[in-house]
Structure formats: C-alpha cells, structure tokens
Amino acid sequence: MNNSFDDVIVGAGIAGIVAGLVKAKQGRRVLLVDSAHVAGGLMKSMHTEEGYVFDYGTHLLSELAIEELDDLLFSEVRKGDWLQFDYLKSGHYIKGVLGEKSPVVDAGTMDLANYYKGLYELVETVSQRSSSYGNLIEQLNCTFGSTITNQLIAPAVEKLFYEPASNLAPDSHLLFGLARVQGFSAESVRILKQFEPLNEALAFRSHHEGKTGQTRFYPSTGGIGQWVNILLEKLSGFGAQVLLGTQIESLGVENGIVNELTLSNGEQVQCNSLTWTVPLFGLLRLLPIELAKPIEPLKFLDSYLVHLIVDRAPITDLHYYCNYDPAFSHFRTTLYSNMQSKGDELGYRATVEVFRPNDSDSSKPTGDSILKELIDCGVFPSNSKVVYEKAELLKNSFPIPTINFRKMQSDQLYIAKKYIKNIELFGKARGDIFFMNDVIVDVYENATR
Ligand SMILES: Cc1cc2nc3c(=O)[nH]c(=O)nc-3n(C[C@H](O)[C@H](O)[C@H](O)COP(=O)(O)OP(=O)(O)OC[C@H]3O[C@@H](n4cnc5c(N)ncnc54)[C@H](O)[C@@H]3O)c2cc1C
CATH class of the missing domain: 3.90.660.10 (Polyamine Oxidase; Chain A, domain 2)
Known part of the structure; x- marks a missing residue:
C-alpha cells in the first residue's frame, strides 16, 4: 500500500464514502479506513x-437538488435497473x-372536542413562538398548544426516546418526523400555510401535496446495499484506497497538525488532513492531552x-x-x-x-x-x-438528544477542533446532523471547499 495520503478518512459509511468521492475526484490521494469488514455503515x-x-x-x-452531487451519486442508478418514485x-x-x-400525525385522531380545542390552541400559540426554548416540552407547547402536545406529540417522543420531553433538547422531535401535524380541511390548510408560523406547524393533508420534485430510487430487485457497491467502484476509479477491518491505533500530532497515523494492522501512514466520520469519543481518547474531566461516550x-x-x-x-x-x-x-x-x-x-x-x-x-x-x-x-x-x-x-447530550456533544466538538487543526468532522462525528441526505450535503458543502 502507498503510505502517504492527502486525506485519511475514518469510517466508510455514507459520510466517509461521499467525503472520499468528493476529495478523490479533486485528484487528492485518499485512504478510507473502517473497522467493519464491509463498507457502507448503515447503508447496507x-x-x-x-x-x-x-x-x-x-x-x-x-x-x-445539487446537480453536480446528484450526477456524482446517482448517474449509474438513473441508468440502471432501479425504480423511480416522484x-x-x-x-x-x-x-x-x-x-x-400522509406520514404526518393527524390531529383528527383525537376526539372531536380535543380536535377543535387543539386546532384553536395551535393558531393561538403563534404569539408565543420564540427563537429559542429551554427544552422540548416548552417548544412543543409554544408550537402546537398543550392539547396536541399532551395528547399526540409528547407521548410519541417519549415512547421513542424513553425520556421525558422535559429532559430533551429543543428540536429533538424532528429526528422522528414530528415537525408538523395534520388538521383542518385540505383547502383551509393550503390557505393557512401561507402564514409562515402556521406553515411551520401544519402539514398538507396528503403525500401528493408538497412534493419536493426530487426523484427517489429503489432497486427493482435486491436491496439498497447495491448503491454502496456502485459508489465504491467509483471511488476506486478515482484512485482512492479502502482498508476494511482496520482502526486507528494512534495519532502523530505536531503543533496541532496530525501528520501520521498508526493503523491496527501495524502500518504507519502519513497524511495532510484527517476526516473523522465516526463517534468523537474514539478520537478524543487518542489525543495526547490531559483533560480536567474524563470524556464520556454520548448515549444513543x-x-x-x-x-x-x-x-x-x-x-x-x-x-x-x-x-x-x-x-x-x-x-x-x-x-x-x-x-x-x-x-x-x-x-x-x-x-x-x-x-x-x-x-x-x-x-x-x-x-x-x-x-x-x-x-x-x-x-x-x-x-x-x-x-x-x-x-x-x-x-x-x-442519538438521545437530552440537554446533557447536546452539552457533551458541543464540548467534544470544541476539544477536537481546539487540539487538531487539520481535521474535518462529518456524519456520526458531528452528532447534530442525522438524516442521510443532510449528512451528504454537509460533506459536499464542506469537503469541496
Ligand atoms: C434504524 C435506522 C434507520 C434510519 N433510517 C433513515 C432514513 O430512513 N433516512 C435517512 O435519511 N436516514 C436514516 N437513518 C440515518 C442514516 O443511517 C445516517 O444518516 C447514516 O448512516 C449516517 O452515515 P455515517 O457514515 O455518518 O454513519 P454510519 O452509517 O453509521 O457509518 C459509520 C461507519 O464507521 C465505521 N466505524 C465506526 N467506528 C469506527 C472506528 N472507531 N474506526 C473505524 N471505523 C469505524 C462503521 O463500521 C461504519 O461503517 C437511519 C438510521 C438508523 C439507525
């Protein structure tokens, strides 16, 4: 194996693969390292x-909806034996x-008295909106009012996270698609959604409405893992190397610059830049620093x-x-x-x-x-x-985004960036971006700079 790289990327999930593609396409010498024996992470x-x-x-x-990125990721899929859905x-x-x-919870599943009360409160709470909230329950009450919050959204969030909504950080409900509710008739919703604070809380009545215009793909036979094989082939065509079943054992850091890595297979590689896409806990343990408080892993x-x-x-x-x-x-x-x-x-x-x-x-x-x-x-x-x-x-x-989780996450990000100057953090390393397309766009926008 060549031992000198512009970029060593840790994690060959979708974050690492897209970072590798974007960088290798620019002509950079890229090595991806993953502890698993199969690449793809959860995209398998x-x-x-x-x-x-x-x-x-x-x-x-x-x-x-970013032409260059869609061409990079989907050109083979568009030509192949894949189903396309609008x-x-x-x-x-x-x-x-x-x-x-619709995927959005329907306030009409409450009894009629609570339905009318809930919709009245939803409109009435527009005046209580704020740019920041102390916790999730406060945010839900100010977005939907107490009836919809207590009957629908808070029980759903608490079922999924196993945590009281008052312990969770604002915006935690977005992780499970609970941003809006359905209510009113289809015609009324179209009118009400023209007013931004109500647009934020109300959803269209059907999945036909509010289409994004972006095509969705699924293979006509087999599973989604085929996409990873397409991307890995492309990565290898750009000259990138992928090392599976391997971890980083130690880092050589000089004046805040990581320039050497020892791998679990005993090899040493030189790098100009490190891209970390796996939980930060593993990186922080490798840093040659003494911290006032020991670092704890975040809870998922x-x-x-x-x-x-x-x-x-x-x-x-x-x-x-x-x-x-x-x-x-x-x-x-x-x-x-x-x-x-x-x-x-x-x-x-x-x-x-x-x-x-x-x-x-x-x-x-x-x-x-x-x-x-x-x-x-x-x-x-x-x-x-x-x-x-x-x-x-x-x-x-x-992630279980309690208020404490968010604090620990921001402390860990701060330490990583303070002690290593030539590092980029994506996907699982960031912890605050969860959905695959958000991860991909974040990688694309930052790794192309
Ligand atoms: C059950 C479930 C369902 C989901 N459904 C959706 C969905 O419908 N839509 C959506 O947009 N998103 C969904 N997601 C989120 C989506 O899976 C993530 O956005 C995506 O996996 C993030 O990619 P990643 O590369 O950051 O992480 P991962 O896919 O987790 O990949 C991380 C990679 O790093 C490797 N690794 C870990 N630790 C180390 C280490 N120390 N050293 C080297 N390698 C390491 C792992 O082996 C893995 O290959 C879902 C997630 C889950 C858990």
Whole structure:
C-alpha cells in the first residue's frame, strides 16, 4: 500500500464514502479506513442464505437538488435497473388509526372536542413562538398548544426516546418526523400555510401535496446495499484506497497538525488532513492531552431491526409508515413488496424497527409478537403467519438528544477542533446532523471547499 495520503478518512459509511468521492475526484490521494469488514455503515443490505434481502438504515435514495452531487451519486442508478418514485407512499399510526395519506400525525385522531380545542390552541400559540426554548416540552407547547402536545406529540417522543420531553433538547422531535401535524380541511390548510408560523406547524393533508420534485430510487430487485457497491467502484476509479477491518491505533500530532497515523494492522501512514466520520469519543481518547474531566461516550438508542417474511400480502399499499402510538413497541415498518410491486416465492418481506434504551437488557422482540402488532395496526391480514424472521441489534443507532447530550456533544466538538487543526468532522462525528441526505450535503458543502 502507498503510505502517504492527502486525506485519511475514518469510517466508510455514507459520510466517509461521499467525503472520499468528493476529495478523490479533486485528484487528492485518499485512504478510507473502517473497522467493519464491509463498507457502507448503515447503508447496507442483509442477504439470507436463501437469497432474501433486507436493508438496514435508509431504504430509499433521494436526489439532493445539487446537480453536480446528484450526477456524482446517482448517474449509474438513473441508468440502471432501479425504480423511480416522484413521491413516497408513507403513512403514520397514532391513537389506533393507520393514516395512509400522509406520514404526518393527524390531529383528527383525537376526539372531536380535543380536535377543535387543539386546532384553536395551535393558531393561538403563534404569539408565543420564540427563537429559542429551554427544552422540548416548552417548544412543543409554544408550537402546537398543550392539547396536541399532551395528547399526540409528547407521548410519541417519549415512547421513542424513553425520556421525558422535559429532559430533551429543543428540536429533538424532528429526528422522528414530528415537525408538523395534520388538521383542518385540505383547502383551509393550503390557505393557512401561507402564514409562515402556521406553515411551520401544519402539514398538507396528503403525500401528493408538497412534493419536493426530487426523484427517489429503489432497486427493482435486491436491496439498497447495491448503491454502496456502485459508489465504491467509483471511488476506486478515482484512485482512492479502502482498508476494511482496520482502526486507528494512534495519532502523530505536531503543533496541532496530525501528520501520521498508526493503523491496527501495524502500518504507519502519513497524511495532510484527517476526516473523522465516526463517534468523537474514539478520537478524543487518542489525543495526547490531559483533560480536567474524563470524556464520556454520548448515549444513543439501540435498535432491533426485525426482518420478517409474512405469508400474506400487506393490506395497505404504503411503502412505509411510522408508528407513534405508545400502545405499540415498533416504530417504522418498511414493506418491500409495496415498493417493488411484488412479493417473493416465500412471501412478503418487511423490516420493522424497534427501539431500546441504551444498553438495556430488554429481550429481543420475536417475529410473532411483531407480526401481531402489524396485524393489530391493519398492515397484514389477521390470518398471516411469519415464515422467516431475523432480529438484528444495532447498537448506538439514534442519538438521545437530552440537554446533557447536546452539552457533551458541543464540548467534544470544541476539544477536537481546539487540539487538531487539520481535521474535518462529518456524519456520526458531528452528532447534530442525522438524516442521510443532510449528512451528504454537509460533506459536499464542506469537503469541496
Ligand atoms: C434504524 C435506522 C434507520 C434510519 N433510517 C433513515 C432514513 O430512513 N433516512 C435517512 O435519511 N436516514 C436514516 N437513518 C440515518 C442514516 O443511517 C445516517 O444518516 C447514516 O448512516 C449516517 O452515515 P455515517 O457514515 O455518518 O454513519 P454510519 O452509517 O453509521 O457509518 C459509520 C461507519 O464507521 C465505521 N466505524 C465506526 N467506528 C469506527 C472506528 N472507531 N474506526 C473505524 N471505523 C469505524 C462503521 O463500521 C461504519 O461503517 C437511519 C438510521 C438508523 C439507525
């Protein structure tokens, strides 16, 4: 292996791969290092011995409305055997109702008295909006009013994070798509949304409205992991090297500049710049500094991905929905047969996400218990059976953005940047940007400079 690089990038998830592509395309000598034996991070697919495929994190790709970046990431996908969608059939489940027209929670699932009271308060609270809030519950009350907050949003947030909303930092609800609610008629919403404070709290009544114009992609057969193979091939075409099953053992730092890294395979490499896309805790432990307070790892939720094959077809045509109802343990269900318009020989594949608090000892969810929930939610018919199941535990999946988490995160970012001048932090290293497209755009905008 060549031992001298312009950029060493730690982590070959989507953040590291895109950083590598952007840098290597500029002619820079790039090395990507990942501790796992397969690249892609959460952008991967799991293949069963029988040949069935299930995805991990993000399922659908979405154009980013930046021409150069879309060409870099999607030119092969656009030409290949991929399905293209101009909108997603996404729904939600709350208060015992599967909403199939929009992913946004529907205030109409409350009883009529609370519905009218809730919408009145939502309009009335416009005068209480502020540019900053002390915690999430304060923000929710000032955005939606107390009825919608207490009946819909706070119970959903608390189910998902296992934390009281008063412990969570403002904007935590955005991580689970709880920015807005549905209410009023479709016509009234169009008029009300012209007033910015109401636009921020109210959603259109259907997933057909408010389309972004960006195309979404999913392979017509197989899983989303194919995209990583396309990107890795491109990366290698630009001359970048990828080293899997490897970690950074130590850093050589001179006057705040990292210029040498020792890898876990014993090799030493020289670099002009370090890009860190994995949790900062691992980097800070390598710094040759004494800190007043020891650094603690940030807390993330653990997630079970329950991959199922069910013998009957789903009775909804949704591509996916999110379950905000505290009566159910699962969050998102993705229905592959609805995306690919066909089942498999054995049945109909689904991946169901179930969260657990960090390092909890709660038991693994079983396929039967999860299918029962899906039947109760009106997703599969009542006589369905599980014909295949596999539950995988993803450690450290979603951040638990308590007020303390945000403080520790900003302290860790401060220390990393104070002691290393030639470092760039993306993806998991930042902790404040979560969704894949936001991660990609952040990398593109900063790594191209
Ligand atoms: C269950 C789940 C569902 C999600 N669904 C969506 C979705 O629908 N839409 C969306 O936009 N986003 C979704 N996300 C978020 C999305 O997965 C992230 O935006 C994306 O994975 C971020 O990419 P990354 O490269 O920062 O991190 P990761 O994908 O986590 O990749 C990090 C990589 O770093 C490697 N690594 C870790 N530690 C080290 C180390 N010390 N040394 C070397 N390598 C290391 C890992 O092996 C991994 O390959 C979801 C996340 C989860 C957990």
